Amino acid sequence: MSNLNSIQYFIPELFLTAAILVLIIVDLVLKDRKGHIIAYLTAASAIIAGILAYQQFNLPAASLFQGMIVVDSFAIFFKILAAFSTAIIVFISLDSFGDKAEYNILLLIVTLGMFLMPAVNDILMIIIAMEIVGLMSYVLAGFHKKDLKSTEAALKYMIYGAASTGIMAFGFSLIYGLTGHTNLYDIQTALVNGHANPVAMFVAFMMILGGLGYKIAMVPFHFWVPDVYEGAPTPVTAFLSVGPKAAGFALFIRFLVTVIAHPTYGSFGSFTQNVQIQAPLLLAVLAVLTMTLGNFSALNQKNIKRMLGYSAIAHVGYMVMALVVLNNDAFGAVMFYMIVYLFMNFGAFWVVESFASKLGGEEIENYKGLGYRDPFTAVSMAIFMFSLTGLPPFAGFIGKVYLFSAVIKQGWYILALIGVLNSVVSLFYYLSVVKSMFLRQEDENVPIQSSLYHKVLVVIFVVPTLLLGVYWQPIINFTTHSIGIFFGK
Amino acid sequence: MIQLESFLIISAIVFSLGLFTVIYKKNAVGILMGVELILNSVNLNFVAFSKYVDAHINGQLMAIFIIILAASEAAIALAIILNIYRNRASVDVTQLDEMKH
Amino acid sequence: MVGFYTVLLFIFTGAFLVSFTVALSRFFAPTKQYPEKLIPYECGDLPQGDAWIQFNNRFYIVALIFLIFDVEVMFLFPWAVVFNDMGLLAFVEMFIFIVVLLVGYAYVWVKGDLDWIKPKPRLEHLAKGKGE
Numbered sequence: 224m225s226n227l228n229s230i231q232y233f234i235p236e237l238f239l240t241a242a243i244l245v246l247i248i249v250d251l252v253l254k255d256r257k258g259h260i261i262a263y264l265t266a267a268s269a270i271i272a273g274i275l276a277y278q279q280f281n282l283p284a285a286s287l288f289q290g291m292i293v294v295d296s297f298a299i300f301f302k303i304l305a306a307f308s309t310a311i312i313v314f315i316s317l318d319s320f321g322d323k324a325e326y327n328i329l330l331l332i333v334t335l336g337m338f339l340m341p342a343v344n345d346i347l348m349i350i351i352a353m354e355i356v357g358l359m360s361y362v363l364a365g366f367h368k369k370d371l372k373s374t375e376a377a378l379k380y381m382i383y384g385a386a387s388t389g390i391m392a393f394g395f396s397l398i399y400g401l402t403g404h405t406n407l408y409d410i411q412t413a414l415v416n417g418h419a420n421p422v423a424m425f426v427a428f429m430m431i432l433g434g435l436g437y438k439i440a441m442v443p444f445h446f447w448v449p450d451v452y453e454g455a456p457t458p459v460t461a462f463l464s465v466g467p468k469a470a471g472f473a474l475f476i477r478f479l480v481t482v483i484a485h486p487t488y489g490s491f492g493s494f495t496q497n498v499q500i501q502a503p504l505l506l507a508v509l510a511v512l513t514m515t516l517g518n519f520s521a522l523n524q525k526n527i528k529r530m531l532g533y534s535a536i537a538h539v540g541y542m543v544m545a546l547v548v549l550n551n552d553a554f555g556a557v558m559f560y561m562i563v564y565l566f567m568n569f570g571a572f573w574v575v576e577s578f579a580s581k582l583g584g585e586e587i588e589n590y591k592g593l594g595y596r597d598p599f600t601a602v603s604m605a606i607f608m609f610s611l612t613g614l615p616p617f618a619g620f621i622g623k624v625y626l627f628s629a630v631i632k633q634g635w636y637i638l639a640l641i642g643v644l645n646s647v648v649s650l651f652y653y654l655s656v657v658k659s660m661f662l663r664q665e666d667e668n669v670p671i672q673s674s675l676y677h678k679v680l681v682v683i684f685v686v687p688t689l690l691l692g693v694y695w696q697p698i699i700n701f702t703t704h705s706i707g708i709f710f711g712k
Numbered sequence: 713m714i715q716l717e718s719f720l721i722i723s724a725i726v727f728s729l730g731l732f733t734v735i736y737k738k739n740a741v742g743i744l745m746g747v748e749l750i751l752n753s754v755n756l757n758f759v760a761f762s763k764y765v766d767a768h769i770n771g772q773l774m775a776i777f778i779i780i781l782a783a784s785e786a787a788i789a790l791a792i793i794l795n796i797y798r799n800r801a802s803v804d805v806t807q808l809d810e811m812k813h
Numbered sequence: 814m815v816g817f818y819t820v821l822l823f824i825f826t827g828a829f830l831v832s833f834t835v836a837l838s839r840f841f842a843p844t845k846q847y848p849e850k851l852i853p854y855e856c857g858d859l860p861q862g863d864a865w866i867q868f869n870n871r872f873y874i875v876a877l878i879f880l881i882f883d884v885e886v887m888f889l890f891p892w893a894v895v896f897n898d899m900g901l902l903a904f905v906e907m908f909i910f911i912v913v914l915l916v917g918y919a920y921v922w923v924k925g926d927l928d929w930i931k932p933k934p935r936l937e938h939l940a941k942g943k944g945e
Contacts, residue, residue: 399771
């Protein structure tokens with residue numbers, strides 16, 4: 224589609240861009256009199272962009288700007304997820320960063336990047352979209368400028384990110400050399416028709432896996448996760464663990480489906496020998512490594528943010544495990560799990576964020592006796608922890624059932640077994656938080672007064688976590704429909 | 713006539729040097745220079761492939777965008793490094809162990 | 814390949830001439846070493862302190878701002894090449910691009926990052942922890 228015709232399909236992104244510029248100008252005009260206005264405007268812009276994206280949900284798939292990006296329901300699903308997570312994060316960080324215009328505008332720029340990431344269809348756009356998200360995330364991670372941990376987290380995030388982006392770009396340049404195209408579908412056609420050197424293709428694939436694996440925090444590209452998750456401001460940590468990761472998964476899936484998988488195998492099919500890469504086996508090994516390392520490292524963590532960071536690695540492992548089979552079931556499971564993970568993870572991080580000052584820290588030790596000091600919050604936190612473990616009847620259980628069933632249907636029994644065993648391991652460290660809250664007491668239990676705002680947000684996270692555990696069909700319909708319209712299939 | 717292989721060899725050498733710098737250097741600014749080397753090797757690859765493999769100029773466009781990317785990355789990285797220096801008067805990455813457990 | 818022999822010849826001739834003249838001057842010139850000769854030359858003044866001094870932070874910030882706005886000009890070159898073929902559309906696109914850049918420029922300007930002496934932050938809690 225030509226450039227001028229594409230603009231009508233590009234309205235959500237254009238709206239976000241305009242909103243970013245307007246917010247910068249509003250910030251400059253209002254100077255110190257702004258209060259929380261910018262934060263509210265940011266949340267409103269994100270939600271409006273999400274609604275604008277949803278209006279394109281049922282349109283047939285199309286490619287825009289001469290094949291640079293595509294618009295299809297798969298991408299729109301992740302755009303809505305991105306817009307929603309940004310809006311929630313604005314409210315989570317209202318207390319700490321509500322009056323910081325830059326923080327909210329940066330969040331909105333990341334949202335723009337997350338709108339582009341699931342929709343990419345060209346090497347150029349892959350690199351640009353990932354860098355928009357990446358560069359802004361580095362700044363967000365270091366937003367506490369005077370805090371040693373925060374700046375250290377930013378530097379580590381930046382160094383790993385820059386290096387892995389460079390390596391990924393090198394991989395893409397090799398693919399460009401092997402096929403002579405930058406458009407993903409042209410690359411696929413060239414790979415199917417031509418005879419790309421398998422060794423060179425394998426090297427290129429591994430390099431690209433480095434960049435994408437870094438974005439979704441997959442072993443062995445996970446080194447940045449614990450330090451960044453602990454050091455970054457808590458709302459930013461929550462955001463990084465859901466928003467950019469979901470967009471990264473979308474990009475990963477699109478890359479696997481359009482470049483690595485063979486097009487003639489009907490609807491998605493499985494990986495083939497298209498490019499002579501044992502991609503399923505490779506991904507299976509990486510998935511096992513990711514979940515095992517994440518879970519076992521989380522076992523003896525004392526800082527709750529660090530523990531949640533390692534557990535986030537483990538959850539990435541479960542999702543990569545589903546990607547091994549690369550069919551509609553797996554994608555639906557990953558998308559459903561992302562929604563569930565959004566609610567339970569944001570919930571846990573919101574409790575950490577709003578109680579850090581009241582409890583005097585972010586160590587698991589600080590949560591001792593919380594069940595007697597503020598039962599409402601403690602029970603909610605326990606629900607998030609159980610749901611993260613994957614216990615019934617919470618939403619996390621349903622999410623895991625879908626992930627595991629997608630794998631088992633294709634006969635990867637050992638992989639699923641390792642996944643289940645890992646879930647058992649994860650029970651230990653999630654329960655340690657619950658144990659600390661309920662089974663151990665301070666000498667005297669001083670009740671904690673939490674604000675109405677805190678309670679409302681907790682309820683917003685708890686209700687879906689409970690509800691999706693018993694009634695999840697609408698969401699499954701939504702995800703199934705989203706995969707149905709995938710450009711080029 | 714210079715062959716495509718010559719470009720690829722040079723680019724591979726530059727890439728390896730960049731990667732080595734990233735891994736070996738202790739100074740944060742030095743690491744950043746390594747990243748710039750990697751990105752420049754990518755540029756060289758794209759331009760060379762654009763000349764020898766592709767009939768279009770996609771590779772050259774990629775190179776332009778990667779130059780921009782390198783610049784913005786350098787700007788943000790230097791800002792973060794400056795901030796680190798203000799906080800601890802050192803940019804040695806081996807001393808960044810605020811969160812070792 | 815034959816064309817490269819001239820280059821090789823040129824390199825050898827250049828290297829020989831330079832080393833020859835340097836050696837010649839070394840041979841003829843009177844050498845008399847005394848401590849003052851070894852001092853770095855600073856326009857006749859006696860040098861003070863180390864060469865490794867700390868620069869003002871503002872240099873870095875101005876350099877960073879320059880870097881960003883300088884490299885963005887890169888997009889103007891391909892645009893200039895196709896400008897005649899694309900006409901008004903290209904003009905409008907570049908106009909929007911420049912407007913986006915101008916917003917960034919305005920941000921830098923209003924926030925005082927272009928001033929040599931940055932205005933003190935007006936908010937109390939920001940002014941407190943200012944350790945420069």
